[in-house]
Amino acid sequence: METEVKIPIEVSAKHIHLTQDDVDTLFGKGYQLTNKKELSQPGYFVTNEKVEVIGSKGSANFSILIPLRSQTQVEVAITDAIKLGLDVCVRDSGNLAGSAPCKLKGPAGEIDLKEGVIVARRHIHLNDDYASQLNVKDKEFIKVKVEGERGLTFENVLVRVDPSFSNSMHIDTDEGNAVNINNKTQTFGKKVL
Amino acid sequence: METEVKIPIEVSAKHIHLTQDDVDTLFGKGYQLTNKKELSQPGYFVTNEKVEVIGSKGSANFSILIPLRSQTQVEVAITDAIKLGLDVCVRDSGNLAGSAPCKLKGPAGEIDLKEGVIVARRHIHLNDDYASQLNVKDKEFIKVKVEGERGLTFENVLVRVDPSFSNSMHIDTDEGNAVNINNKTQTFGKKVL
Numbered sequence A, B: 001m002e003t004e005v006k007i008p009i010e011v012s013a014k015h016i017h018l019t020q021d022d023v024d025t026l027f028g029k030g031y032q033l034t035n036k037k038e039l040s041q042p043g044y045f046v047t048n049e050k051v052e053v054i055g056s057k058g059s060a061n062f063s064i065l066i067p068l069r070s071q072t073q074v075e076v077a078i079t080d081a082i083k084l085g086l087d088v089c090v091r092d093s094g095n096l097a098g099s100a101p102c103k104l105k106g107p108a109g110e111i112d113l114k115e116g117v118i119v120a121r122r123h124i125h126l127n128d129d130y131a132s133q134l135n136v137k138d139k140e141f142i143k144v145k146v147e148g149e150r151g152l153t154f155e156n157v158l159v160r161v162d163p164s165f166s167n168s169m170h171i172d173t174d175e176g177n178a179v180n181i182n183n184k185t186q187t188f189g190k191k192v193l
Helices: A020-027 A078-084 A128-134 A173-178 B020-027 B078-084 B128-134 B173-178
Strands: A006-012 A015-017 A035-038 A045-054 A059-066 A073-075 A100-105 A110-120 A123-126 A141-146 A152-161 A168-172 A188-192 B006-012 B015-017 B035-038 B045-054 B059-066 B073-075 B100-105 B110-120 B123-126 B141-146 B152-161 B168-172 B188-192
Touching: A006 A141, A006 A173, A015 A045, A020 A100, A020 A110, A059 A078, A078 A110, A078 A173, A078 B173, A110 A168, A123 A128, A128 A152, A141 B152, A152 B141, A168 A173, A173 B078, A173 B173, B006 B141, B006 B173, B015 B045, B020 B100, B020 B110, B059 B078, B078 B110, B078 B173, B110 B168, B123 B128, B128 B152, B168 B173
Parallel strands: A006 A168, A015 A059, A073 A110, A123 A152, B006 B168, B015 B059, B073 B110, B123 B152
Antiparallel strands: A006 A188, A015 A073, A035 A045, A045 A059, A045 A100, A100 A110, A123 A168, A141 A152, A141 A188, A152 B152, B006 B188, B015 B073, B035 B045, B045 B059, B045 B100, B100 B110, B123 B168, B141 B152, B141 B188
16 A cells, blocks of 8 residues: 655646747846746746736736746636637647747737747646655656545646656646635645555 | 446536515616526526626626525635635535625615625536436535546535436536536536545
8 A cells, every 4th residue: 555645736826937038028138037936846936027918808917937948838727818818728838839829018028929828737746755755757647636625636647757846736726726725725635546 | 336427517607696685776676687598407597687796806797697596696716706806615505604795786786795705516416317327315425527638526516406407517617627628518527436
């Protein structure tokens, strides 16, 4: 029998990852984004600056996550996508070919993003030790049960293992609200068969 | 072994049930609400009229469901509640004592609703035959699994059995988006142990 290992869960609100080129276009050449708050993954920050994301039905200001990336990626929950008019699909982070377009607006300029808007697939960051305790491997899919009045078992949760990772399962705001948890409730899930 | 019986799932968007008195206040004494669209439960309709629901952070227009009720009830998803600034809890329909307040506004008047705003507990309407096929009883809680890329098992699903019911599981928009289904996708769940 496997030991029961608790998996900390974090809820990701809508946000954007930018390239250096897109920072230059949106905020001005050479602009340095400023850190507002450290996130659980080492080296990750939310910036004080925001970007306006514009869909066919509306727009909203999105938090920017750093480090910068090689391709700009906008992450939304389906509720956000419906409200903004974004034709999204569920994708793994970084798998953006053929994903939804949108417009981006910053204080210095606008971008017509051809692709990059996704609903992120639910996933778990694990370091090697914790992955070993949970008896899971990188790229494996597992089921995670969350207890409670609105309890849910999340099927098809992608496991990502890296020595640098802080142990945390990431779900979006729709998934968080469906199970009635948020980042203040400090909720844990458990792997189930 | 139990036979596998499919449970049709419907997603309920935010809406309101009104009393006759509150219809009179919001729309004018003796006003008759007009049917826009029939719903799956026999005798249930959405009306052409809407009511503005006002919380501490914002407001939105809510669809009205008839038949009328003995107490006005506002149903929201947690995402709606956060956006509007409504301090909600998860409740069974009709169990409104101590639930959240809000303001209501119609063309003829306003109401300061002292209680009645809830997040509805996920539940299933079943007629007697179907309940028998599923081997479940009124007021029982079951687990319902929905397959798919964003598959989920909903725990703690309240069963309600009545000869008049059309067979349907009801979840809110957060729960629907978490599993990536809507009323166009015609999704089914199955009872699991």
